[in-house]
Amino acid sequence: MEDTAPLSISNEPEPHTKDTTIASPESLQSIEQTIELYHSLSSAPAIPASSLSESQAPTPALSSIPYWQSVPAVSLDPSEDDDMRSTWDVKKDRGRAAEVAKALSEIVKVRHRKQETTNLWVQNRIAGMLAMCRLFSSPKSKLSWTSASELAADAVGHGSPTYSRKLRHWVTEFERQGMDYPSLPLTRHGRFDTRRLFDEDLSTKIHEFILNLCKDQPFFKVEDIVDFVATPAMQVAMGTKATSISKRTAQRWLKRMGWRYGEMPNGMYTDGHEREDVIEYRTWFLAEYKKMERRMRSFDKDGNPDKLLELQEGERAIREVTHDESTFYANDRRKQGYWHPEEGKKPTRKDEGVSIMVADFLTPEIGRLRDEIRWVQLRITPVSLIAPLISEAQVFFKAGKNRDGYWTSEDVFSQARTAIEIFQRKWPEEQGLFLYDNATIHKKRAPSALSATRMPKGTQRWEPSPGIRMRNGKLPDGTPQSLYYPDNHPTSPGYFKGMEQILHERGLFPADRFLKAQCGTSLSKCPPGQAMCCCRRILYNQDDFKQQKSHLQELYESAGHLCLYYPKFHCELNFIEQYWGNAKHQYRETPLTTNDEEMLENMRECLDSVPVESIRRYSIRSGRFMDAYRVGLDGPQAVWACRKYTSHRTLPPDALWEARARG
Numbered sequence: 205m206e207d208t209a210p211l212s213i214s215n216e217p218e219p220h221t222k223d224t225t226i227a228s229p230e231s232l233q234s235i236e237q238t239i240e241l242y243h244s245l246s247s248a249p250a251i252p253a254s255s256l257s258e259s260q261a262p263t264p265a266l267s268s269i270p271y272w273q274s275v276p277a278v279s280l281d282p283s284e285d286d287d288m289r290s291t292w293d294v295k296k297d298r299g300r301a302a303e304v305a306k307a308l309s310e311i312v313k314v315r316h317r318k319q320e321t322t323n324l325w326v327q328n329r330i331a332g333m334l335a336m337c338r339l340f341s342s343p344k345s346k347l348s349w350t351s352a353s354e355l356a357a358d359a360v361g362h363g364s365p366t367y368s369r370k371l372r373h374w375v376t377e378f379e380r381q382g383m384d385y386p387s388l389p390l391t392r393h394g395r396f397d398t399r400r401l402f403d404e405d406l407s408t409k410i411h412e413f414i415l416n417l418c419k420d421q422p423f424f425k426v427e428d429i430v431d432f433v434a435t436p437a438m439q440v441a442m443g444t445k446a447t448s449i450s451k452r453t454a455q456r457w458l459k460r461m462g463w464r465y466g467e468m469p470n471g472m473y474t475d476g477h478e479r480e481d482v483i484e485y486r487t488w489f490l491a492e493y494k495k496m497e498r499r500m501r502s503f504d505k506d507g508n509p510d511k512l513l514e515l516q517e518g519e520r521a522i523r524e525v526t527h528d529e530s531t532f533y534a535n536d537r538r539k540q541g542y543w544h545p546e547e548g549k550k551p552t553r554k555d556e557g558v559s560i561m562v563a564d565f566l567t568p569e570i571g572r573l574r575d576e577i578r579w580v581q582l583r584i585t586p587v588s589l590i591a592p593l594i595s596e597a598q599v600f601f602k603a604g605k606n607r608d609g610y611w612t613s614e615d616v617f618s619q620a621r622t623a624i625e626i627f628q629r630k631w632p633e634e635q636g637l638f639l640y641d642n643a644t645i646h647k648k649r650a651p652s653a654l655s656a657t658r659m660p661k662g663t664q665r666w667e668p669s670p671g672i673r674m675r676n677g678k679l680p681d682g683t684p685q686s687l688y689y690p691d692n693h694p695t696s697p698g699y700f701k702g703m704e705q706i707l708h709e710r711g712l713f714p715a716d717r718f719l720k721a722q723c724g725t726s727l728s729k730c731p732p733g734q735a736m737c738c739c740r741r742i743l744y745n746q747d748d749f750k751q752q753k754s755h756l757q758e759l760y761e762s763a764g765h766l767c768l769y770y771p772k773f774h775c776e777l778n779f780i781e782q783y784w785g786n787a788k789h790q791y792r793e794t795p796l797t798t799n800d801e802e803m804l805e806n807m808r809e810c811l812d813s814v815p816v817e818s819i820r821r822y823s824i825r826s827g828r829f830m831d832a833y834r835v836g837l838d839g840p841q842a843v844w845a846c847r848k849y850t851s852h853r854t855l856p857p858d859a860l861w862e863a864r865a866r867g
Contacts, residue, residue: 298341304375305337307383315385325391332360332371333378401449401457406441411461429454477773477839486771490834493768496522496637502827502853503568503820510853520635522766525573525627527640529563529611530784532807538792560803561601561611562811565623566780568823571816573597573623575630597623600804613648613755620756624763636765640756642772650755656743659703661721666700678748679710703739712742776829779822786814827853837863
């Protein structure tokens with residue numbers, strides 16, 4: 205805008221056609237008088253062109269100011285007019301003040317016509333600036349620069365000297381910077397519409413950032429989201445009105461997106477639950493279990509058989525027996541309950557206390573695996589009692605260096621032998637299906653079992669365990685293969701043949717290249733996808749080595765029974781887990797104990813108090829999970845379906861479709 209030469213304003217008032225009373229600031233006693241004066245000046249008639257320059261042309265009346273979008277604010281120096289010196293003296297040039305008022309009015313009209321919005325703070329500032337310029341530039345006004353600003357500040361509801369000083373600064377800066385919209389004293393209020401964060405694309409980016417962050421650490425902070433929004437990539441994604449956000453805005457976004465702050469609730473363990481190798485084994489396990497179901501006894505919640513057995517000639521009925529171990533702690537007690545502030549606070553133990561492990565077997569029909577084998581006479585003076593002698597497979601174990609030691613595979617085998625004796629005594633005509641979890645201690649192989657993990661490559665004296673030779677393998681045609689030379693061998697009597705000779709006899713050792721014993725320090729160091737990289741890898745992939753069963757499986761099969769292992773990370777398939785939870789819930793209500801004997805007594809009472817009806821319901825629930833996985837549902841889908849449908853061992857078809865639709 206071109207500069208206009210300053211006008212000489214006389215002290216005499218200009219002639220006008222309408223009488224208007226001009227009040228001085230000292231005569232105004234209220235806000236109402238100030239507003240009346242402002243409207244009086246705004247509605248004054250036009251001044252003849254002969255008496256006013258172009259810059260003093262009357263400006264339109266102040267109209268209602270809409271909400272506007274905002275941009276970065278102009279900095280404000282609150283010092284008294286020291287920074288207001290420019291090429292013109294706005295304090296004396298009333299014509300230039302009228303020009304500023306005209307520019308402000310045009311901005312208001314244009315933005316109102318375009319329906320552009322801003323916040324109330326900027327509206328109030330523009331109203332004060334416009335009132336100040338009109339009060340000062342009016343030909344009928346004798347107000348000074350400072351008096352006009354004070355009167356305008358009082359008119360918009362800010363009568364303090366500080367706000368009038370700000371009005372003078374804003375008007376000067378607005379004129380100096382070109383009298384366009386960016387030159388206005390804009391604020392940061394409403395600068396960024398936080399609703400944009402809920403845009404699908406922006407929300408997806410923030411969600412992906414949070415998920416990647418949680419891969420390396422279990423929790424994240426609100427500040428992480430604030431910092432992520434401030435990154436250049438997010439600023440570009442948010443557009444020209446991008447800005448940083450506050451912690452409170454990030455918290456509102458998290459709540460709106462379903463995130464909650466607090467202690468993380470426990471749920472089904474899913475780490476590895478949907479791993480490829482786990483799903484492959486789960487599919488095989490469910491298929492094997494399905495083959496046996498037609499011969500398997502199952503019961504409803506009342507203990508009645510819910511199906512007829514389908515036995516072929518020579519087959520026996522199968523009875524399911526599941527196994528597991530659990531540990532009880534002396535100080536594991538209820539943490540929540542009613543209390544009164546006036547009651548004295550009692551100190552509680554912070555450690556878990558001593559532990560006692562219990563290992564047991566459960567069946568859906570009778571609960572714990574036990575048998576009353578005979579009645580004995582107990583002579584207690586002065587009377588004699590007849591009591592049953594109960595044989596049971598339950599084992600209590602006090603783990604610890606100075607206690608019973610540590611639970612080993614030998615303890616597992618000893619308990620398994622007891623379970624076999626009880627089962628055969630109680631159900632001699634039936635076959636047992638003993639189910640264990642997929643723990644290393646349960647899957648240990650027999651000392652003589654085939655294993656390629658420790659075999660030497662060359663011929664030498666070697667045994668997997670002292671005094672125990674490795675059993676025979678099988679050649680590709682199915683004939684037995686001894687892994688040791690005969691005792692009458694001329695050069696190596698009774699020696700272990702070594703992996704190289706074993707492969708030569710099987711026709712698997714390459715004749716055109718050298719083959720090392722092992723890649724690196726273990727089989728895991730072999731190149732991915734390579735089956736012929738080393739001697740150990742080749743033997744490891746042979747059928748007789750791959751099909752080698754565990755010691756437990758060989759023990760049960762030698763007694764005419766079956767043994768399977770649950771898939772890893774699938775505790776929901778073993779109904780004994782819920783049995784432990786019920787017993788521990790009751791154990792937490794018992795009084796604190798001071799020694800192992802009292803703790804053992806509490807444990808026995810809690811374990812025996814779980815009703816058989818509850819155990820049957822647990823078994824039915826595990827059956828629903830098996831059916832859900834068998835038809836292709838994943839872990840979360842199976843959890844949802846089994847919670848909704850609780851009356852049958854299998855899920856209805858509608859539940860499967862609904863679970864898949866929910867994802």
